[in-house]
């Protein structure tokens with residue numbers, strides 16, 4: 740799907756069909772600002788290019804399966820993917836604006852005992868496009884402009900690192916969804932090598948940690964404590980804070 744392409748990747752794709760880089764900006768604006776649902780609506784692109792793009796990068800949307808609205812106004816969207824899997828995105832209306840919680844995997848392999856997402860294990864990673872499309876689709880369906888993103892839905896984001904980062908770059912890109920990096924928070928259960936990798940990217944995206952304060956309790960609630968004990972996680976967190984000069988919220992739940 741077209742939403743899988745980060746801006747540089749789209750420029751590369753366009754180069755392979757002999758198009759100039761400026762077409763990438765036109766396409767991004769149609770997708771993320773005008774939120775069109777068909778290539779034929781991209782009226783400043785030649786018909787031949789629209790046809791080629793439909794073939795190699797279809798403009799497919801997430802299919803809404805159900806929507807629930809709770810008493811406090813929180814909206815839960817269940818989307819059906821092309822292979823039938825279901826994923827959830829949650830829109831919350833706070834004093835400081837609309838915030839969306841998005842999903843990065845179908846299921847989860849981490850298996851924290853307090854979380855239903857890990858019960859059946861991971862079925863597959865979401866593509867970058869499937870991650871980005873949740874924000875786009877909820878903005879379209881709810882007719883809101885999302886100001887904050889928390890990557891805390893189903894799945895461990897750092898277990899799908901490449902697709903996650905590609906999606907975040909599109910979410911943050913000025914011609915993409917244009918949501919400031921400081922308004923995007925990625926929550927991890929504590930995959931130590933990926934915390935170092937995330938820190939080394941030196942982006943302005945926020946990191947949050949599902950925090951259990953001692954090894955004994957953490958081992959009981961989170962299997963991941965065996966591979967990455969609390970001390971190693973906190974060393975990685977310290978490295979993240981020192982490398983990025985950013986503070987790190989510690990969550991006590993997902």
Ligand code: SF4
Nearest residue numbers: 847851854857894993
């Ligand atoms: S809390 Fe997060 S990491 Fe743990 S099982 Fe649930 S989705 Fe996976």
